[in-house]
Amino acid sequence: MAPQTRNSEGEPLSKGAQLAYRPIGLIGGIMAGVVSGAIFKQVWKVVAKEDDAPGALQSEYSLPEVVLAAAVQGAIFAATKAAIERVGARGFTKVTGSWPGD
Numbered sequence: 623m624a625p626q627t628r629n630s631e632g633e634p635l636s637k638g639a640q641l642a643y644r645p646i647g648l649i650g651g652i653m654a655g656v657v658s659g660a661i662f663k664q665v666w667k668v669v670a671k672e673d674d675a676p677g678a679l680q681s682e683y684s685l686p687e688v689v690l691a692a693a694v695q696g697a698i699f700a701a702t703k704a705a706i707e708r709v710g711a712r713g714f715t716k717v718t719g720s721w722p723g724d
Contacts, residue, residue: 643714643722650710654703661702662695669694 666675675691676683714722 639718639720640722642718643711646710646714647707647722650706651703654699654706657706658695658699658702662698665694665698666691 662675663673667673670691675695676688678688678692680688711722714720
């Protein structure tokens, strides 16, 4: 059974508040993808001195190069997504008085 979501006072968060946060979370996820993609491109240019990161199906790159690029990209995306979600949750709490997750 999933844990019940609660507000900042420890009271259960209403279904309405949970539903109200969903679009915010969705927009945050899209923003995280866009922002992290831009950050990754800049990081890769500095680290590898190449404009584009290697893709999994590009034969001119070795397996370690492809895996390293994917790992760096994943780490940047995860960190960016967490930061954007946290900012969205804090804004939601300021407006509604309820924390959207727990």
